[in-house]
Amino acid sequence: MDETRLIGTGEGGLPWRGMTRDKKHFSDYTADKALLLGRRTFEEMLGWLDNDHRPIVLTRNRAYDPGRGRQVAVNIEEALTLAGSRGEKEVVVCGGAAIYRLALPFADRLVLTLLHGRFDTAVPGVYFPGWEDANFREVKRERFTADAENPLSMTFLYLAR
Numbered sequence: 257m258d259e260t261r262l263i264g265t266g267e268g269g270l271p272w273r274g275m276t277r278d279k280k281h282f283s284d285y286t287a288d289k290a291l292l293l294g295r296r297t298f299e300e301m302l303g304w305l306d307n308d309h310r311p312i313v314l315t316r317n318r319a320y321d322p323g324r325g326r327q328v329a330v331n332i333e334e335a336l337t338l339a340g341s342r343g344e345k346e347v348v349v350c351g352g353a354a355i356y357r358l359a360l361p362f363a364d365r366l367v368l369t370l371l372h373g374r375f376d377t378a379v380p381g382v383y384f385p386g387w388e389d390a391n392f393r394e395v396k397r398e399r400f401t402a403d404a405e406n407p408l409s410m411t412f413l414y415l416a417r
């Protein structure tokens with residue numbers, strides 16, 4: 257997210273380009289884990305998901321077919337029950353905005369990338385929910401300066417309940 261908590265353009269896609277360090281962080285953290293994704297984010301990320309990811313797609317359309325035997329859930333509680341029945345140790349919520357908002361009350365940990373800058377969007381963008389009042393404490397913070405592949409400096413922030 258940027259300094260205003262912006263995470264998406266409002267027209268689909270991220271507001272920024274590059275940020276290779278964040279992409280690698282995301283890949284490393286999510287490797288071999290269950291992911292919970294809104295249907296729109298799932299469709300955007302289809303090309304990026306590999307066989308080790310076990311996505312659960314949140315949709316109001318129970319008939320939605322995410323392909324390759326992947327599963328859908330129609331609300332957060334159902335997604336978590338499904339993950340539990342599969343024996344998943346961790347479910348990584350990967351957005352978008354609606355899903356972050358719904359899942360925040362259930363989250364034990366937040367792993368956030370804070371981009372130190374602000375982006376403009378042509379139409380109203382989508383935002384990560386505020387977490388400041390949700391009783392998380394900081395566990396770790398790593399700050400990185402901008403470089404050729406990362407147009408902005410950024411912080412990886414780890415919080416726990």
Ligand SMILES: NC(=O)c1ccc[n+]([C@@H]2O[C@H](COP(=O)([O-])OP(=O)(O)OC[C@H]3O[C@@H](n4cnc5c(N)ncnc54)[C@H](OP(=O)(O)O)[C@@H]3O)[C@@H](O)[C@H]2O)c1
Nearest residue numbers: 263264268269270294295296297315316330351352353354
């Ligand atoms: N920067 C980041 O970290 C990050 C991460 C992820 C996404 N994004 C960006 O965020 C944007 C997409 O986010 P978004 O908020 O527009 O869409 P989204 O959360 O990815 O997906 C929205 C869809 O989720 C389903 N849904 C939403 N609320 C639901 C509920 N209460 N119960 C059941 N299903 C529900 C609906 O699917 P159906 O329509 O099928 O019913 C809805 O259309 C894109 O721009 C993407 O690039 C950014």
